[in-house]
Each structure stands twice: as C-alpha cells, then as structure tokens.
Amino acid sequence: MMKEQNISSSVIKRLPRYYRFLGELKKQGISRISSGELASRMKLTASQIRQDLNCFGGFGQQGYGYNVEMLYDKIADILGINIPTKAIMMGVGKLGTVVAENMDFNKLGFNLIGAFDIDPNVVGKQVASIKVSHLDELKKFCKTNKPDAAFICLPDAAVKETAQKLTELGITGFWNFSHHDIALEHPEVAVENVHFSDTLMRLSFKIKNS
C-alpha cells in the first residue's frame, strides 16, 4: 500500500481516464507515446499531461516520450487496484444485480465476497457467483471476513441506518448508488457516489445552453 498524499485531488480524479487511455494504447501494441500525441488523443494540452504525469516520477523522457506499460502499471499502483479490497454488496435488487454481474471488480481493485438483502425472493439466489445472504448474517460475516468496502444499491431510505451499521463493522469505503449523502454523516470514511440524476440534470443544462 502506497501513500501519495502529495498528488492533488484533481489529478487523482483524472487518473482513471489516463488509465483507460493507456490500456487502449497497450491493446493497440503502442509501447511509447509523446505527451503531445497523448494530449491530442485525450483532447488535453501536452503541458497539462506533463504536469499531471510528473507527479508520479520521471516516466517521460525528452525525445522519447512515455513508456506506456510502465506508466499504466504505475497508475494502477497509485490507484491501489493491484491489491484487491474485499467488498460486499448491500441490496441485490435490479440495480445491484446489474452492477454485480457486469463489473469486472478484480480488474478494478475489488474482490466481491458477499451480498446482502432482506427480500425473501432474493436471499439465497446466486449473483456473480455469490450467494445472497440475509441482512441478519451481516455482523457475523463482517467479523469473520473483514470486508473493507460496501457497494450500496439500497433504496435511499435504508441507507442511513445501514451505513451506520457498516461503519461500526469496520467498512471504510462506500461505493454509493443511492442519493443519501453518506459522507456527511461519516466524514471518516471514503465515499464515491454514482449519482445518475446529477449527471442527467447537468446534461439538461448543457443541452439547453449549447
């Protein structure tokens, strides 16, 4: 586990995009790329790219460019996705099922080890090769398996109580699909929100103001 406290949060925000682009380049068999060429593919400026990537050490060499594979691996390392984080899914309704079955968690640094629901029609079924457990089993499961992250696919109204329970059980990171603002009540944990509505409202703005 590495600490990179000196990297600004806006650079961190851009890292997954660099990672995706570098992954594409790797697939295409491109082993090195200049900041200018990468900039043009990503529609950024070369100086922005150099500034961002300089944070991770000297991977760019004048007249050579960036070593794609080294940079790709370095970003994976910084993101911490080479060391899987144990995660559980809370809520295995339609959304939870789609998320569990369609994400390649291992490639993204997570290992899904459990799933919980209260719906008798859902408890006991298999999702992404995990058997869904009843919420009553959560405490015992966490004490035994010590997951670090929870994926929240619950109705908004259920999130406050569940988040409280989960933090008490040692969960330190939330991937939150609900509208409940977990970070407000739990500033001590890491939260990433997937707010469908927010992006849709911003799209509305962009369409109407373009």
Add this chain to the structure above:
Amino acid sequence: MMKEQNISSSVIKRLPRYYRFLGELKKQGISRISSGELASRMKLTASQIRQDLNCFGGFGQQGYGYNVEMLYDKIADILGINIPTKAIMMGVGKLGTVVAENMDFNKLGFNLIGAFDIDPNVVGKQVASIKVSHLDELKKFCKTNKPDAAFICLPDAAVKETAQKLTELGITGFWNFSHHDIALEHPEVAVENVHFSDTLMRLSFKIKNS
C-alpha cells in the same frame, strides 16, 4: 430556455447537489435558510455558498437568508429541467432496462419517447411504458419525433458507429454509460458520462490512502 453563460462550470457541477438539498428542505417544510445553516448541512463554507448562489441573482438577504422555494425553482430553471428534452434510449439490455424503469426522467428534465435495440428478444417488449423498436426504425423515428438526447446503454464496441449515426440524426446530448469517449469524436455535442469503473478506481485510491 435561458442562457447563463457567465456561470462557471464548477458552479454548474455543484448545482444538482444544491437542488437535491433544497428539495429536502422543501419536503421538511423549511421555507428559508441562512447560508450558514445550509453550509453546515452541506459541509461547505458559508462563503462558498454565498459565492455560488450569488451567480443566480439576489436570493439571499442579510438577516433573512435564502427563500428555499424560490432558490429551488431558480436552480431548476437554470438546469433547464422544467422544459422537457425529448430523449431516446439506445440499448435495452439489463442496464438499459434498470435505468429506464428506475429513473424519474420527467423530474430531471427529460421525456423518454423511444427505445431501440437489435436483440430479437428485446425488440417489441415494453420498458417504462415504451415499446422497444428495432434499430432499423431509428432514422424514421428521429425524423418524425425529433429527439434531442440519447441515453447510451450499449456495449462499448457499438457506441462509435451509433454516436455518429445519432449526431447525423440531430441528437445534441448524450447520457453515456459506455466507456467509449463520445466527446472526443463529437466535440459539438453535450456529453455526460456515467463511468462506473472510474468511480470504483477512485474509491480504491481513497481507501488505500486514507
């Protein structure tokens, strides 16, 4: 349709969150709120809030605070969500179905008027009270109904060609669930991405560096 070109993109980015918080206040019957109180609920500074909300005119009055309903309506107005944008869904697999059936599009400024797929098991079925059409019908549908936005729930590999087709048919806004970077090839249209993987990688970073 209003133009608010002078509002910075970072303020625009925060607007949906203000909108959600003000909606909550309305539900709780709160009719006015000071910047300090709103700041404390949203974990922002009062000066940040004043700065952001000043962009929309004089809704805050010293010693009175903000009129919750007026501010809520004003933000809806700026986001353009009171005037529905006609939208079509491209791809009605599991993800598309979940999205279509669980989002309250009308409240978010959109009117879903069509859905398209190529899978014979999907074409003809009802989703969110829309009958799924075959992709072959797209051109005729767009010429007749003139949708402005498309919700992209397709496999990555199908997006490039579809986005090209859609822009030619007059689509000016994309809500993109795929990893294909539509904005790169079509800088002329509005794009909002819902990148599940990016948020998950950032969560990995946060957990490992907290």
